[in-house]
Amino acid sequence: MKVEKTNYEKKGETKSFLSFRLAEEHFTIPVMKIMEILEVPKITKIPQSPNFLVGVINLRGAVLPVIDTRIKFGMSPIEYTINTCILVLSIELDGETIIVGSLVDSVSEVFELSDEMIKPTPTIATRYRADYIQGMIQEDDHFMMVLNIDKVFSTLDLESISESKDAKVTEE
Amino acid sequence: MDEMKKVYIQEANELLDNLESSLLSLEENPNDKSNIEQVFRVMHTLKGNSSMFGLVKIAEFVHDLETIYDKIRQGEMQLSEAILNTTLLSLDHLNRIIIDSELEEEINKENHSKLIDEIHSFIEVGSSEKINSNVSDNSEALDSELTSEGTKTYHVYFEPSSTIFLDGSNPLLLIAELTALGKSVIVPHFKAIHHLDKFNPIHCYTYWDVYLESACEKTDILDVFVFVEGNSTIEISEFAYTDLLSNQSFLDVTTGSIYKDLKTDITAIKLLAESIGVSSKEKAESKVEVSNSKLQSKKSETKEKALTSIRVASDKLDELMNLVSELVTTQASLSLFKEKHETPELEVISENIEKLSRRLRDIAFGMTLVPVNNMFSRFQRLVRDVSMSLGKEVDFITEGGETELDKSIIETLTDPIMHIIRNSLDHGLELPSVRESQDKTRKGTVKLKAFYSGVFVFIQIIDDGKGIDVDVIREKAISKGLMKEEDELTDKEIFDFIFNAGFSTATVVTDISGRGVGMDVVKRNITDLKGVVSVDSQVNVGTTLTIKLPLSLSIIDGLLVDIQGVNYIIPLSVVNKCYEVDNSDMVKNFNRLLVLDEMQVPFINMREEFGYAKLDFKGKSQLIVVSDGENEVGITVDYIVDEYQAVVKPIGKYYRNQDFVSGATILGDGSIALVLDTHKIVELYTEHIKMELK
Numbered sequence: 020m021k022v023e024k025t026n027y028e029k030k031g032e033t034k035s036f037l038s039f040r041l042a043e044e045h046f047t048i049p050v051m052k053i054m055e056i057l058e059v060p061k062i063t064k065i066p067q068s069p070n071f072l073v074g075v076i077n078l079r080g081a082v083l084p085v086i087d088t089r090i091k092f093g094m095s096p097i098e099y100t101i102n103t104c105i106l107v108l109s110i111e112l113d114g115e116t117i118i119v120g121s122l123v124d125s126v127s128e129v130f131e132l133s134d135e136m137i138k139p140t141p142t143i144a145t146r147y148r149a150d151y152i153q154g155m156i157q158e159d160d161h162f163m164m165v166l167n168i169d170k171v172f173s174t175l176d177l178e179s180i181s182e183s184k185d186a187k188v189t190e191e
Numbered sequence: 192m193d194e195m196k197k198v199y200i201q202e203a204n205e206l207l208d209n210l211e212s213s214l215l216s217l218e219e220n221p222n223d224k225s226n227i228e229q230v231f232r233v234m235h236t237l238k239g240n241s242s243m244f245g246l247v248k249i250a251e252f253v254h255d256l257e258t259i260y261d262k263i264r265q266g267e268m269q270l271s272e273a274i275l276n277t278t279l280l281s282l283d284h285l286n287r288i289i290i291d292s293e294l295e296e297e298i299n300k301e302n303h304s305k306l307i308d309e310i311h312s313f314i315e316v317g318s319s320e321k322i323n324s325n326v327s328d329n330s331e332a333l334d335s336e337l338t339s340e341g342t343k344t345y346h347v348y349f350e351p352s353s354t355i356f357l358d359g360s361n362p363l364l365l366i367a368e369l370t371a372l373g374k375s376v377i378v379p380h381f382k383a384i385h386h387l388d389k390f391n392p393i394h395c396y397t398y399w400d401v402y403l404e405s406a407c408e409k410t411d412i413l414d415v416f417v418f419v420e421g422n423s424t425i426e427i428s429e430f431a432y433t434d435l436l437s438n439q440s441f442l443d444v445t446t447g448s449i450y451k452d453l454k455t456d457i458t459a460i461k462l463l464a465e466s467i468g469v470s471s472k473e474k475a476e477s478k479v480e481v482s483n484s485k486l487q488s489k490k491s492e493t494k495e496k497a498l499t500s501i502r503v504a505s506d507k508l509d510e511l512m513n514l515v516s517e518l519v520t521t522q523a524s525l526s527l528f529k530e531k532h533e534t535p536e537l538e539v540i541s542e543n544i545e546k547l548s549r550r551l552r553d554i555a556f557g558m559t560l561v562p563v564n565n566m567f568s569r570f571q572r573l574v575r576d577v578s579m580s581l582g583k584e585v586d587f588i589t590e591g592g593e594t595e596l597d598k599s600i601i602e603t604l605t606d607p608i609m610h611i612i613r614n615s616l617d618h619g620l621e622l623p624s625v626r627e628s629q630d631k632t633r634k635g636t637v638k639l640k641a642f643y644s645g646v647f648v649f650i651q652i653i654d655d656g657k658g659i660d661v662d663v664i665r666e667k668a669i670s671k672g673l674m675k676e677e678d679e680l681t682d683k684e685i686f687d688f689i690f691n692a693g694f695s696t697a698t699v700v701t702d703i704s705g706r707g708v709g710m711d712v713v714k715r716n717i718t719d720l721k722g723v724v725s726v727d728s729q730v731n732v733g734t735t736l737t738i739k740l741p742l743s744l745s746i747i748d749g750l751l752v753d754i755q756g757v758n759y760i761i762p763l764s765v766v767n768k769c770y771e772v773d774n775s776d777m778v779k780n781f782n783r784l785l786v787l788d789e790m791q792v793p794f795i796n797m798r799e800e801f802g803y804a805k806l807d808f809k810g811k812s813q814l815i816v817v818s819d820g821e822n823e824v825g826i827t828v829d830y831i832v833d834e835y836q837a838v839v840k841p842i843g844k845y846y847r848n849q850d851f852v853s854g855a856t857i858l859g860d861g862s863i864a865l866v867l868d869t870h871k872i873v874e875l876y877t878e879h880i881k882m883e884l885k
Contacts, residue, residue, distance in 0.1 A: 063758075063863040063864075064757070065852055068846060077863050082842055
C-alpha cells in the first residue's frame with residue numbers, strides 16, 4: 020500500500036475521491052478509505068454515550084458504531100432526509116484498522132484528482148482544526164476540503180468532546 | 192518452506208513443553224525409569240525433526256543431551272541434580288534457538304557453547320564413572336549373568352505400515368538393529384500384489400518374521416520399534432527358554448514360508464517346538480498369553496489416541512465459531528419468520544434447524560475449550576525456579592486441571608495467575624527456618640485449584656504462608672485516603688483495597704519491596720475477561736485468592752428485555768428471579784428498597800439511570816433481581832420479551848467509557864440488542880448514590 024502511495028506522489032497519477040455534503044459545506048475523502056455507502060437503518064443508541072456517537076447498527080452481522088459527523092464538526096445534529104446516508108470508513112486508529120460509520124447529509128460524486136491539485140490550507144481561512152484538513156481543492160467556483168479522516172475519527176479527539184449533553188443529563 | 196518451518200517450530204514447542212513436564216516429574220521421582228524413557232524419546236524425536244529440517248546445530252545439541260539420558264537409561268550414569276539443572280537450562284536455550292537456528296544472536300551463541308561444554312563434561316564424567324563401577328561391581332555383573340540362565344528364543348512379527356517410508360523410517364535398519372541383539376533367522380514375506388498398476392512404489396509391501404535367540408528382555412526388543420510402534424503391527428512372543436535356532440527341523444519349517452504372503456502359523460510352530468522336545472515350560476506359555484494381550488491392548492490404545500485427537504489451527508476454530516454465531520443469528524430470524532407465517536411445514540423445518548444449530552453451537556463451543564492443565568503445567572517450572580532463588584521450600588499442588596475454559600480466556604489468564612503465584616512465593620510463604628519456629632511444616636504449600644460452579648469457573652491460588660493482616664491494610668487505606676477512620680467495612684471490602692493501583696502488598700505487610708507489576712493490573716486483566724477476583728486471608732494461616740470467570744465470552748443465554756423501546760440482554764447466569772411491581776411503589780420510594788418475598792431488595796431504576804423518560808406513575812414494570820454472588824439488586828425494565836441465545840459482539844473502542852454494555856447482539860429481525868453487564872451497573876449506581884449523599 021505504502022509503495023503505491025509513493026508511486027502516486029512521484030508520477031503525479033490521479034486518485035479517486037468522493038465528495039459529500041455536511042449542512043452547506045462540501046468535503047471530500049479518498050475513495051480508498053470508503054468501504055461502502057449505506058442507507059440509514061435502525062440505529063441503536065447506547066445510553067450515557069456522548070451525543071456525536073449516534074449508536075450502533077447491524078452491518079451484515081457485525082456491529083458498526085455510527086458517528087454524527089455534523090456534531091463532530093461543531094454543526095447542529097444531523098436532520099434525517101431521504102439523502103442522508105452512512106459512509107462506512109476504514110480508518111487507522113492507534114495502529115489498528117477499525118471500521119466506523121459516518122453520517123453525512125448527502126454524497127455528491129466521485130472524481131479523479133492528482134496530488135498536485137490539492138492546495139495547502141490557508142491557516143486563517145478555516146474554522147476547522149488544521150490537522151483535520153489535508154488540503155483544499157478548487158472546483159469551478161467553490162472550494163472543497165480534503166479531509167484527513169484518520170485524524171477526524173481518532174479516539175483521543177472523541178474523548179475530549181465526550182463531556183456532552185447526554186452525560187450531563189444523567190448526572191443531574 | 193516457511194510453512195514447513197512453522198510446523199517444525201510448533202511441534203518443537205510442544206515437544207519442549209512435554210520435555211519440561213517430564214523433567215520436572217523426573218526431578219520428583221529420579222528413579223522412575225518410565226520418565227527417563229520419556230525424556231529420551233522426546234529428545235530423540237526432537238533431534239530427528241531438527242536434522243530433517245537441516246537444523247544441524249540444534250540436532251547436534253540435542254544429540255549431546257540425548258547421550259546423557261541414553262547413558263542414564265542404560266544405567267551407565269547416575270542422574271544428578273546438576274544434570275537436571277543443565278537440562279532445564281538447555282531447554283530454555285532450545286526454546287530460544289528453535290527460532291534462531293543459525294545462532295545469529297550473540298547471546299545464543301555464547302549460551303550454546305557454554306551449555307555444550309557442560310553437557311560434554313557430564314558425558315565424560317559419566318564414562319569414567321562407568322569404568323569405575325565396572326571394576327568394583329564385577330561380581331554383581333557375574334551374578335546377573337548367572338541369573339539370566341542363558342538364552343531365550345523369541346518370535347517377532349513385524350509388519351510396518353505401508354506408508355512407513357513417508358515417516359522417514361527404514362524397516363531394514365530396524366531389522367538390522369534387531370539382529371544385533373543375538374542370533375537370528377529372518378523370514379521376509381511379501382504382501383500379494385495382484386496387478387502392477389496397483390503397485391505404489393513408495394509403499395512398503397514387505398513384512399517379516401524374525402526368530403531371535405538372545406539373552407535380552409522383551410522390553411529390549413520393543414525398544415527397537417519404539418518409533419514405529421504407533422502405526423506398525425509388532426507382535427513379540429517368547430517361544431522357549433532355550434536355543435531353538437540350532438535345531439535344523441525347526442529352521443526348515445520356519446524358512447519354508449519365505450517370500451510368500453503367508454501368515455505364519457505360530458501355534459503350529461509352537462507345537463513343533465514342543466515336539467522337538469525343547470518346548471517352553473508352561474510358565475512361559477502363560478507368559479506369552481499375558482504379554483500378547485498386553486501388547487494388543489497397548490496397540491489399540493495408541494490407535495485410539497491417533498483417532499481421537501487431530502491438530503487444528505486455532506484460526507480455523509475461530510472461523511468455525513464465527514460461522515456458528517452467524518448460523519445462530521440466522522436461525523433466530525428464521526424462527527421470527529416462522530411465527531409470522533403459520534405454515535406447518537415451515538414450522539417443522541425451523542424447529543429442526545433450531546435443534547441442529549443448538550447442537551452445533553455446543554460442539555463448536557466444546558472445541559474451543561481447553562483444559563486448564565495446559566496452563567497449570569507451565570507454572571511448575573516457575574514455582575521451581577522462583578522458590579529456589581528465594582531459598583524457600585515449596586510443595587506446588589494443582590487440582591482440577593481437567594476443568595475446561597475457553598482458550599482465549601486461558602491465554603489472557605496466564606500472566607495474572609503467574610503474578611499471583613509469584614506473590615505467594617515471594618511475600619506469602621516464609622523461609623523454612625521461620626516456618627519451623629512457628630510450628631509449621633518446613634515446606635510451604637501453594638495450591639492451584641480449578642473447579643466449576645454453575646456457569647462459572649473458579650480458580651483459586653491458596654498458600655499457607657503468613658497471610659495478610661486486615662488491620663495493616665485498613666490503616667494503609669486510611670492513610671491513603673481510600674476510606675475514613677469511621678467507615679465500617681467488611682474484611683472483604685478491606686482486602687479489595689489490595690487491587691488499587693500503587694497499593695503494594697509488599698510494603699504493607701513486610702518491608703520487602705514489591706515487584707513492579709501491581710495487583711491492579713491483575714484485577715484489570717481479569718475484569719477484561721468479565722471475571723471477578725477476590726482475596727481472603729488469615730494471619731499466619733494463609734491467603735486464598737479466588738478468580739471467578741464465565742465459561743465463555745462469545746455466546747451466552749440471556750433474557751431479552753425492553754427499556755423504552757430499546758432491547759437489552761441480561762445474562763441469565765446472573766438472573767435470580769423476576770417480579771412484577773407497580774411503578775407507584777418505586778417512584779415515591781425514598782429508601783430505594785422494595786420488599787419482595789419478605790426480603791428487602793435495593794433496586795435501580797434503569798430509565799432514570801439511562802436518562803430515558805420517567806416511569807409512568809400508573810403502569811407496572813418488571814423487576815429483574817440479579818446477583819453477583821453476594822448482593823441481590825433489582826433492575827427495572829419495561830417488559831421481558833423472551834429468552835435469547837445471544838452471540839456477543841464487541842461494540843468497539845469508541846464506547847470504552849460505556850463499559851456497563853459488555854457487547855451487542857443481533858436479533859432475529861436484524862436489529863441490535865445491547866448486552867448489559869449488571870455487575871458494572873450496580874457499581875456505577877453505588878457511586879452515584881455516594882455522590883448524592885455527599
